[in-house]
Amino acid sequence: xxxxxxxxxxxxxxxxxxxxxxxxxxxxxxxxxxxxxxxxxxxxxxxxxxxxxxxxxxxxxxxxxxxxxxxxxxxxxxxxxxxxxxxxxxxxxxxxxxxxxxxxxxxxxxxxxxxxxxxxxxxxxxxxxxxxxxxxxxxxxxxxxxxxxxxxxxxxxxxxxxxxxxxxxxxxxxxxxxxxxxxxxxxxxxxxxxxxxxxxxxxxxxxxxxxxxxxxxxxxxxxxxxxxxxxxxxxxxxxxxxxxxxxxxxxxxxxxxxxxxxxxxxxxxxxxxxxxxxxxxxxxxxxxxxxxxxxxxxxxxxxxxxxxxxxxx
Amino acid sequence: xxxxxxxxxxxxxxxxxxxxxxxxxxxxxxxxxxxxxxxxxxxxxxxxxxxxxxxxxxxxxxxxxxxxxxxxxxxxxxxxxxxxxxxxxxxxxxxxxxxxxxxxxxxxxxxxxxxxxxxxxxxxxxxxxxxxxxxxxxxxxxxxxxxxxxxxxxxxxxxxxxxxxxxxxxxxxxxxxxxxxxxxxxxxxxxxxxxxxxxxxxxxxxxxxxxxxxxxxxxxxxxxxxxxxxxxxxxxxxxxxxxxxxxxxxxxxxxxxxxxxxxxxxxxxxxxxxxxxxxxxxxxxxxxxxxxxxxxxxxxxxxxxxxxxxxxxxxxxxxxxxxxxxxxxxxxxxxxxxxxxxxxxxxxxxxxxxxxxxxxxxxxxxxxxxxxxxxxxxxxxxxxxxxxxxxxxxxxxxxxxxxxxxxxxxxxxxxxxxxxxxxxxxxxxxxxxxxxxxxxxxxxxxxxxxxxxxxxxxxxxxxxxxxxxxxxx
Numbered sequence: 091x092x093x094x095x096x097x098x099x100x101x102x103x104x105x106x107x108x109x110x111x112x113x114x115x116x117x118x119x120x121x122x123x124x125x126x127x128x129x130x131x132x133x134x135x136x137x138x139x140x141x142x143x144x145x146x147x148x149x150x151x152x153x154x155x156x157x158x159x160x161x162x163x164x165x166x167x168x169x170x171x172x173x174x175x176x177x178x179x180x181x182x183x184x185x186x187x188x189x190x191x192x193x194x195x196x197x198x199x200x201x202x203x204x205x206x207x208x209x210x211x212x213x214x215x216x217x218x219x220x221x222x223x224x225x226x227x228x229x230x231x232x233x234x235x236x237x238x239x240x241x242x243x244x245x246x247x248x249x250x251x252x253x254x255x256x257x258x259x260x261x262x263x264x265x266x267x268x269x270x271x272x273x274x275x276x277x278x279x280x281x282x283x284x285x286x287x288x289x290x291x292x293x294x295x296x297x298x299x300x301x302x303x304x305x306x307x308x309x310x311x312x313x314x315x316x317x318x319x320x321x322x323x324x325x326x327x328x329x330x331x332x333x334x335x336x337x338x339x340x341x342x343x344x345x346x347x348x349x350x351x352x353x354x355x356x357x358x359x360x361x362x363x364x365x366x367x368x369x370x371x372x373x374x375x376x377x378x379x380x381x382x383x384x385x386x387x388x389x390x391x392x393x394x395x396x397x398x399x400x401x402x403x
Numbered sequence: 404x405x406x407x408x409x410x411x412x413x414x415x416x417x418x419x420x421x422x423x424x425x426x427x428x429x430x431x432x433x434x435x436x437x438x439x440x441x442x443x444x445x446x447x448x449x450x451x452x453x454x455x456x457x458x459x460x461x462x463x464x465x466x467x468x469x470x471x472x473x474x475x476x477x478x479x480x481x482x483x484x485x486x487x488x489x490x491x492x493x494x495x496x497x498x499x500x501x502x503x504x505x506x507x508x509x510x511x512x513x514x515x516x517x518x519x520x521x522x523x524x525x526x527x528x529x530x531x532x533x534x535x536x537x538x539x540x541x542x543x544x545x546x547x548x549x550x551x552x553x554x555x556x557x558x559x560x561x562x563x564x565x566x567x568x569x570x571x572x573x574x575x576x577x578x579x580x581x582x583x584x585x586x587x588x589x590x591x592x593x594x595x596x597x598x599x600x601x602x603x604x605x606x607x608x609x610x611x612x613x614x615x616x617x618x619x620x621x622x623x624x625x626x627x628x629x630x631x632x633x634x635x636x637x638x639x640x641x642x643x644x645x646x647x648x649x650x651x652x653x654x655x656x657x658x659x660x661x662x663x664x665x666x667x668x669x670x671x672x673x674x675x676x677x678x679x680x681x682x683x684x685x686x687x688x689x690x691x692x693x694x695x696x697x698x699x700x701x702x703x704x705x706x707x708x709x710x711x712x713x714x715x716x717x718x719x720x721x722x723x724x725x726x727x728x729x730x731x732x733x734x735x736x737x738x739x740x741x742x743x744x745x746x747x748x749x750x751x752x753x754x755x756x757x758x759x760x761x762x763x764x765x766x767x768x769x770x771x772x773x774x775x776x777x778x779x780x781x782x783x784x785x786x787x788x789x790x791x792x793x794x795x796x797x798x799x800x801x802x803x804x805x806x807x808x809x810x811x812x813x814x815x816x817x818x819x820x821x822x823x824x825x826x827x828x829x830x831x832x833x834x835x836x837x838x839x840x841x842x843x844x845x846x847x848x849x850x851x852x853x854x855x856x857x858x859x860x861x862x863x864x865x866x867x868x869x870x871x872x873x874x875x876x
Contacts, residue, residue: 093663094652185454185628188637189647200454245665347666399665403651 093400095187096249100401102183102199103237103253106230109176109206111261113226115141116163116173118294120219122287123156133291134159140265140295143171160219165210173226174210177203180233190246194236202229245346248339252395255339259332260388265295266319267381274312274377289315296327316377317369329384330365336391337361343399351398353391360387410554410813411825412477423478423874426591436822442584443474443818449583455576456634471867472577473817474584477828477849481595481876487550487558487832488843490742493732495546495834495841498565498719500735502542505718506532516730521723526772529680529715531687535704537713539611539838544675544711545604546834547571547847550742552813559745559810560728561829565720566712567677570848570868571833572635575600575642577870578846593875595845600833601642603842604675607835611709612672619672621645622662624653626678626694636677650682655698660708673709674699680714722771722805723749745810751802759806760797763790766806768797781858783809812858815869817851827852829860830871845873 119137126133135154138144146169147154147162166172170179181203188196206226214222241247269292292315293299301324306314322328337357344350364384372380396402410416413424420428447469450456456467479487504510505522512519522528547568549561578597582589605621612619625636627649640647652662653671661668681689687700702708718724724731726747732740748755748766759766768780780793797804814825832847849869850860860866 091665092646092648092652093665094649095646096665182628185633185637188454189641196454197452201452204451343665349666400663400667403663 091190091245091249093402095190096245096399097396097401098183098187099190099246099249100253100256100395102180102187103250104257105176105180105183106199106233107254107257107261108171109173109180109226110230111257112141112143112163112171112176113173113223113230114297115295116160116219117223118291119156119159121294122291126287131155136268137291138163140268141171142264143169157213161213164214164222174206177206177226177230192236192240194240195233198229198232198236202233205229243342245343248342248346249399251339252336255332255335256388256392258327259329259336260385262296262319262327262329262332263381263384263388265292266316267378267385270377270381274373292319298325298327301325313369313373316372320372321365321369333357333361333365340395351394353394353398356387356391356394360384360391363387409811409825409827410552410557412479412552412813412815412828413823414825415555423480423483423872427476427478427588430588430591431823439474439818440820446472446474446580446584449580450576453576454634455572455638470573470862471853472580473851473853473867473869474581475816475818475823476581476588476870476872477815477830477851478592478872478874479846481874484595484845484873486556487742488845490558490740491548491832491834491843492841493736493738493741494548494560494563494728495543495836497728497732497735497740498546498563499540499542499836501731502565502713502716502719503540504735506535506715511731511734514734516734517724517727521727522718525718525721525723527715527717527721529718531700532713532715535713536706537611538613538706538709541611541711541836541838542713543716543719544608544611544713544836546836547831548742548834550830550832551745551810552828552830553811554813558742560742561745562722563720563725563728564831565716566679568831568833569632569635569677570831570850571600571844572638573868574833574844574846574848574871575638577848577868581870592872595873595875597844597846600844601639603835603844604639605643605645607837607842608673608675608709608711610837610839611711613706613709616672620670621673621675622648622671624648624650624674624676624678626650626682630677632677639675650678650694650696653696653699655696655702658702658705658707660696660699660702671708673711675711680717683710683714722747722769723751723802726805745807748806750797750804750806755806756797756801759804760794763794763797765809767809768793768804768806771803771805781809784858809858815849815851817853817867817869824855826855827858827860828869846871 115137119134122133131154134156135144138147138159141163143163147159151158162169163172165174167175169175181199184191184196184199206229209222209225237250269288289312293302296319298319302315302318305318318325318328320329323330325331340354340357344354413421415421450469450472456469501511511517512522543565545568547564547570549564550558551561552558574597608621609619621643622645623636623640625633625647627633637647646662648662653660656668659670660674661670676683678694682694684697684700685695686697699708703710726749728744729740748759750756750759759768764782764785766782770778780789812827812829815828816823817826828849828851830847830849833844835842849871850862850866851869852858852860853865853867
């Protein structure tokens with residue numbers, strides 16, 4: 091496979107995952123706004139922080155309004171993580187690697203792009219927002235589904251998965267880091283209504299509400315949430331799950347190509363360093379520091395993969 | 404009387420149904436117009452979803468356009484095709500012999516059949532190719548011959564495409580779409596298949612690999628996703644099961660051209676390039692090109708890679724050389740050309756220029772190096788102002804132009820809101836050339852001018868395409 095193709099696959103799926111994550115955050119933000127009586131503009135800023143797009147927003151806007159925030163996250167061309175930008179990037183990369191994709195995947199991706207572009211051509215008004223979010227979810231799910239259902243399990247698939255899970259791990263770590271303070275065990279705020287909203291934000295933002303309830307019922311405490319999102323093996327959007335997938339796919343590549351690279355050692359170190367402790371030790375170390383370290387390690391891993399598999403010249 | 408003026412491939416000149424369209428007509432009569440309208444829309448949806456688009460030069464990235472597809476097939480009888488393909492094969496052999504001669508002994512010039520400056524002063528002539536022996540002796544691995552028809556048995560070659568002819572993906576996708584939408588038509592008519600083209604192409608390219616590589620590595624070289632024909636490049640690479648590369652994926656490693664893969668550099672034996680000569684090798688040609696592979700020409704001259712088509716083949720499809728094609732065919736094959744050329748005035752010659760200036764409003768005037776229908780004058784359709792402006796350009800640089808009579812191009816029905824209506828067409832059959840022989844896919848790309856009365860079929864000028872059937876007689 092061409093290095094350029096590996097690069098295109100990696101970024102196609104990374105962008106697709108990003109588009110999904112961003113749209114999920116918009117949905118979460120809207121949900122909070124609708125279920126709270128006081129003004130939620132501050133919450134929109136925090137939502138944009140979790141999406142990693144707050145700085146760009148503040149450079150271009152004087153105040154945070156719900157309308158502006160939604161527009162920035164869904165449609166802004168100058169926001170590279172907006173749903174529209176991310177889907178366009180995914181489709182552009184899909185064109186680049188057209189020969190590596192099955193007909194079904196390409197068609198799903200192309201359809202996704204055409205529909206999203208059409209629906210996001212104009213500002214989305216509040217009434218249409220649920221339908222638009224649904225449409226985005228459905229179309230990205232279709233790309234994911236055709237990928238699962240029609241792609242050969244070879245190096246092409248491995249690079250697609252590595253892109254997906256690197257983005258996902260990065261996304262979860264960022265969400266947790268923006269909200270880490272509400273997860274810190276503290277006696278006086280537990281059970282207060284503010285906290286419930288915050289927790290719910292986190293769980294919704296990673297589609298973990300249902301899963302969490304299955305495991306813990308409604309008796310949530312912050313430590314349980316942190317454990318669930320960082321260390322749970324079954325939760326497809328936990329850090330452990332994502333990092334394990336990255337490692338597995340890198341391992342498949344190593345055995346397929348018969349060659350180990352520095353990125354293999356790096357992902358092993360990453361697993362050992364961050365996944366071999368229990369949640370108490372993580373809190374003891376400092377949740378914020380822990381998450382910052384993981385984000386840095388993930389970025390370094392991504393960079394090493396680019397080098398090892400010759401994404402660029 | 405427009406019915407008399409143009410030959411219609413379905414109804415002839417006298418509104419009498421021609422035999423190849425018999426079964427089609429039976430089917431069409433039983434069809435409901437509303438259903439066909441829905442089918443036409445369905446076809447467009449298929450093309451849009453599949454991403455069969457072309458990029459419009461000079462437009463924003465988002466500008467990907469569909470080439471309109473018309474659901475009415477263009478039908479050619481087996482007998483007609485046989486005659487055509489003999490003529491095409493003869494012409495393609497002559498073109499290859501001509502190229503070899505031009506880059507070696509130039510016998511045709513010595514024999515006085517072509518003036519020396521028609522070669523030496525031609526921009527398409529590549530001095531870097533002098534004395535080079537391309538692997539397998541093939542210069543034009545893929546050729547597209549543009550044909551027009553004016554009567555029952557009257558075909559003309561309008562243009563030879565010996566550089567990087569495009570459009571073959573439309574030939575294939577048009578057929579695929581028709582098969583999906585109208586399977587019953589293919590049960591009723593015995594249509595010669597075109598689907599083996601990608602496999603044939605790969606085989607033909609592989610047979611031209613440098614000195615007998617056992618299982619040669621083939622790759623398609625594209626200028627990138629912003630190129631107007633990118634879809635086709637990706638399509639062909641995909642269908643052949645080979646890599647689609649850009650210049651920056653390639654470099655010269657150990658005397659071979661190699662592509663950067665996830666497992667290191669891997670040598671390539673045959674490069675089907677869809678970039679122009681100028682962008683092939685910045686060391687040997689255009690030093691400003693970011694698209695090329697530095698040093699590929701040295702590898703080529705050393706006989707260690709096949710470039711398809713060979714660099715410098717443009718000299719054979721240049722419009723000024725075109726006018727010599729009857730002589731060229733005769734010189735190398737010893738036979739009279741089976742396919743006719745359109746009579747052509749070379750404006751570089753004073754007598755011809757005088758004639759062209761006198762008859763400008765009746766003629767089609769083309770730039771010698773132009774393509775895609777840009778920069779041409781269609782005399783009968785031009786306003787007085789157009790004519791005056793073109794006259795100035797022509798007098799300033801006569802050598803830059805050739806002129807031809809306006810041909811009465813045949814028409815084929817297209818499907819319109821009100822049923823069938825005749826529109827002008829041309830035909831580009833695709834020819835594969837290898838050391839083991841010449842392979843012509845039955846059919847080709849039919850381009851159709853969708854505007855009533857228009858003679859310009861180029862997609863860049865609003866033309867569409869049709870599925871082209873060659874019947875098994």
